[in-house]
Amino acid sequence: MSLSNITTEKVKDRADIEEVVNDYVPLKKKGQNLWACCPFHNEKSPSFSVSPAKQIYKCFGCGASGDAIQFVMEVEGIGFNEAIKQLAQKYGIEVEEDHTATPEEVQAYNERESLYIVQAFARDLFHKNLLQTDEGKSIGLSYFKERGFNQATIEKFDLGYAMDSWDTLHKTATKAGHSEDILLKGGLILQKEGDPSRKYDRFRGRVVFTIHNLAGKPIAFGARILTNDKKQPKYINSPETAVYHKSDVLYGMYQAKQAIRSKDNCYLVEGYTDVVSMHLSGIENVVASSGTSLTENQIKLIKRFTDNVTVLYDGDAAGIKASLRGIDMLLEGGLNVKAVVFPDGDDPDSYSRKVGSEAFQTYLNEHARDFIEFKIELYEEEAKHDPIKRVDTVRQVVQSVSKIPDPITRAVYVKESAKLLQMEEEIVLAELNKILLKGQKETYAKPKDKFSPGPPPQDADTPFEAFLPEEKPKLSAKDVLAGQEREMLRLLVTYGFEKISEDLHVCEYLIQETGDLEFQTPLYQKILIEYKRALRKGVLPNADYFIKLDDSDVKSEVINMISNRHEMSDNWQLKHLIYTNRESDDLSKTTFNEIHRLKRRVLEKMVDETIQKIRVAEENGNIDEVSDFQMVLMALNESLKEINKQLGTVKSR
Structure with missing residues (x-):
């Protein structure tokens, strides 16, 4: 079941990226950001950056990025709602539910929640059996004490005892209102083969070890037999369930x-x-x-x-x-x-x-x-x-x-x-x-996009040329234009409400200059439309605005735009008196150049498309069309020449 917008907004406002990430990986301050080895891929040198100021994380190794909520989703392997609930619990925020979810979503959510609840019920019952029943004390508790386990340790690890009977858990749980279906799905009871009406406890006459997830919720159990019955396994463990995947869990x-x-x-x-x-x-x-x-x-x-x-x-x-x-x-x-x-x-x-x-x-x-x-x-x-x-x-x-x-x-x-x-x-x-x-060897035999260093050839059958990097393909006009569209959006998101003159903001200038121009890259067009829509509503669409949207593609792309792997230390100027130019020092020049670069990329793409049309017309023998397209090409090249002049570059097509 989905959560209310009020709960989600409270979590977004309260969750601190540094606090959340630091629960999983140790962060070290370097410059304005915090760094660690990425929790999502193997690496030796830290490339995982956390920005407390922007409330985002970005890995420059594997590309992972997002806010505190996205981080919990990725690191725990859970959905948005579960991440919100986990963060709400961390910060003491009351969880309110939204009753507009689909029946399938409601069913999946309820099943997972029911599994967590029934596992917690079983943990409490096993613990109670151990400490409050004669059988539990004489068998289970005496075993733990013999091993030196004290009361604090028993509490810390939620140790327990399963009664030596066929249906103690089954009867107690169903009497408390838990369904047989959830008990079966949670691996706590079993159904007798050939007789669906007969159900019995999985764990019987054993000491019980509770298995927790990283958040501390009980998700499964391991149970040890204390007799020398060779017909039974020494340990019995919970099966895989919707909340327990043994390959992802380590006990303790x-x-x-x-x-x-x-x-x-x-x-x-x-x-x-x-x-x-x-x-x-x-x-x-x-x-x-x-x-x-x-x-x-x-x-x-x-x-x-x-x-x-x-x-x-x-x-x-x-x-x-x-x-x-x-x-x-x-x-x-x-x-x-x-x-x-x-x-x-x-x-x-x-x-x-x-x-x-x-x-x-x-x-x-x-x-x-x-x-x-x-x-x-x-x-x-x-x-x-x-x-x-x-x-x-x-x-x-x-x-x-x-x-x-x-x-x-x-x-x-x-x-x-x-x-x-x-x-x-x-x-x-x-x-x-x-x-x-x-x-x-097989990897080297296949064509590669980029060179991966490895051992030198060791046999005469492998030609030396096979180990050389391949020449990088030239970027198409479409790819170059996409890069320029991205750069304009980066300026909008980063400096949109900075002034470039007494009465003109960066966003006003850039949007006026682009007019009704549509970006060719769908994602960038989506971001541009959202930017303009926010402006019309009187909202400041800065990076934080996009990061808080529920669109993961937009969120990820904006984080990538504003994340820099290297930052210039303030000590360069304060201590060493070394002064360097930054793009924010002269925003009027920066925005002027970027809008002209964008226009140049648009014209270059149009030139490429026109040249292709001329070739098709020539192949079809359509002389009139060839002539018309040549006139268009001349006009486009003149416009390109003018823009290159404005930018102070010489570039012919």
Whole structure:
């Protein structure tokens, strides 16, 4: 269901771009703007800019842009209404609904809200079972206390217990007014195969771990059995639902995100109890993959908060080797990876309970190994007296290095690998180039729009010319005109109400000079029409006006227009007495030149079209038409000559 305009406007007025973005990525001030590594793509150098003055963000790497609402939509993967609701909750704004939504929209909205509500109901019931029932206390609570979990930790992670009965949750939830359909869709109950009337609880006789989204809402559960029943799995997890996609979620991220950001490191473990135990040891920057293989989205989730990951492994060499793919994925995701291995037979949970908090933290600090050193140590013992296994060790290490996207970092690791492997650096580099070339050969074989640097050719079958950049195609008159239309709109949006004379504003001059001219680019024509419409209504259509529109295309384009990757420091003038010209210093000259450039681009496009018409007429043998079009071409070239004279340029057609 859609939200009222009043709620939306309150959120737009209250939401601060710096506060919102800083909840997800750490921002650093540089000049007038704030910068960070982009949360939407992998990068080493910050190209993600936030402008508190303009209340916008812009990534100069991937092109992502928008306001605070758009940022929440993109980073959380949610719709406009959900973003508004999330921001309303952040700022304590009451949410009012608009009852004009379509039936389909109402149904989808209600289902998601019902799923959130029923998951919260289940969390509260499991928690109550744990603390207030004899069964929960004797089985579930005693298990948690045996592991050292205190009351504060139980509350922090919403731990609970599912009663050992077929339908406790089912009966309690339906009695409270929750529908069976939503309980089924939420994965909380199951339907007996062959008997639709028989429904029963998914979680029974197990301790329960609540899985939260980044906003802290319960969205799923993991439940552990406490008996040695070999017929049942040790853990049962919620299925995928409309609010829970396991490939996008890491257990404990809600509780860990602030600590990950402040420590600039994320510990990655396997299970729920590992996460909770580490919190008890004073280490809060920890998340778990919950026993599943790492996914690309989970890695992106970590990268929102830090570039550094330390993977914690149980002391089982065979198990470690089986899970090494995770390290390669982390490297491929642009993260810096270290690893810690616990003594044989221990995991983070058991070892922290065995040695205590202080010794546990000391162990992590002293035993963290760079991924190369870790891999070499892992294979070193068995490869010591076996040349074939030693060769395999080299290939395993170089394979991981090849996953690193940054070429400078790769080069550093090649040098370090060669040193640790006691091999010539050239041999390691040759093996790396072989792996890189194998992965990129197909890419190089295809035509490219622009040159992508990579390894040099390593075999005689690849011609040198294939690695040279292709010549950039010349822009058409249509593309050049689009660029000029955009530039005029940028001036309108940025300086529209600045004066260029005593009684003339930039917007008045530009609009008078263009008259009824229609822009050829549909998006720019739409922005121009909206600008004129706002003026007629007595509204100042500056950048903020367009950013607050609900048209995402217009909003994005205006943000791109007003965003500059580089800004000139005021210290140039204040401290160093270096003075440079800015376009705002002489707006009358700037606007005069831009309107004439636009006219020139329009005329150039008309010239190209007229030349094409002459060619068609010649091919058809229509002499009269050729003559008429030649007269038009002469007039257009005369106009072009006059405009070039005004601009002080010499340009012939």
